Amino acid sequence: MATETKTEKEITVEEKLFALYDLQKVVSKIDEIKILRGELPLEVQDLEDEIIGLNTRLEHFETEIKEVQATILSKKIEIEESQTKIQRYKEQQENVRNNREFDNLSKEIEFQTLEIELSEKRIREFSALKESKVAEQALAIEKLKERKLDLEQKKGELNEIVSETKQEEEKLREEAKKIEILIEPRLLAAFKRIRKNARNGLGVVYVQRDACGGCFNKIPAQRQLDIRLRKKIIVCEYCGRILVDQELAGVLQAVAAE
Numbered sequence: 001m002a003t004e005t006k007t008e009k010e011i012t013v014e015e016k017l018f019a020l021y022d023l024q025k026v027v028s029k030i031d032e033i034k035i036l037r038g039e040l041p042l043e044v045q046d047l048e049d050e051i052i053g054l055n056t057r058l059e060h061f062e063t064e065i066k067e068v069q070a071t072i073l074s075k076k077i078e079i080e081e082s083q084t085k086i087q088r089y090k091e092q093q094e095n096v097r098n099n100r101e102f103d104n105l106s107k108e109i110e111f112q113t114l115e116i117e118l119s120e121k122r123i124r125e126f127s128a129l130k131e132s133k134v135a136e137q138a139l140a141i142e143k144l145k146e147r148k149l150d151l152e153q154k155k156g157e158l159n160e161i162v163s164e165t166k167q168e169e170e171k172l173r174e175e176a177k178k179i180e181i182l183i184e185p186r187l188l189a190a191f192k193r194i195r196k197n198a199r200n201g202l203g204v205v206y207v208q209r210d211a212c213g214g215c216f217n218k219i220p221a222q223r224q225l226d227i228r229l230r231k232k233i234i235v236c237e238y239c240g241r242i243l244v245d246q247e248l249a250g251v252l253q254a255v256a257a258e
Contacts, residue, residue: 014230019182024204040158047151054144061137068130075119082112204242206249215239
């Protein structure tokens, strides 16, 4: 009969520690790939967001400029209407029957003249506003061109790095999944939580010079002995990282080989 796969209860603490440390090594390599990419993904995202904002801003400029142009056109039409009325009133003045009618027409002419002056003033104001909007629009268009060039460059850099590391990263992620199967869900969740809150993503560290390899606080001799015995999961009382001994981490062999 084929040997049955070990159940969760049959996996020893030592095997769990080996699995955790192996998982830490793999995810640390994945972290190194992310560090290699640096801030590029965030820079690309920021540029994409800025470009969306600039496009929206340009749409607003287009709408505002059209509205200003429509207002200027309406004021020009009002001037033409007032000029037509003035011409008609002047013609009527030539055929008035008394001074009262003449004075009334004169007041109408004066009123329409003021309306023309007011409309001309509004046209000057809106023309200046239009020039300002067009100038702002031109700056936004230029800025959009620059940001698109920046985005193209950053995407090129990011794609180059991703293409170089994609295969390696996928291989590492597959390896991490295989190791995670060997670790019980509660312990795996604890490891991920510790790693998320720990400096440099280190959730498992080995003892270095009688101290925690993560926060470098001293570890009592008895606790170090317990770590070397590998009978239970021990965490640093200062930083919460899971602790393993140097031999398990393969450090002693490395030193001996040198």
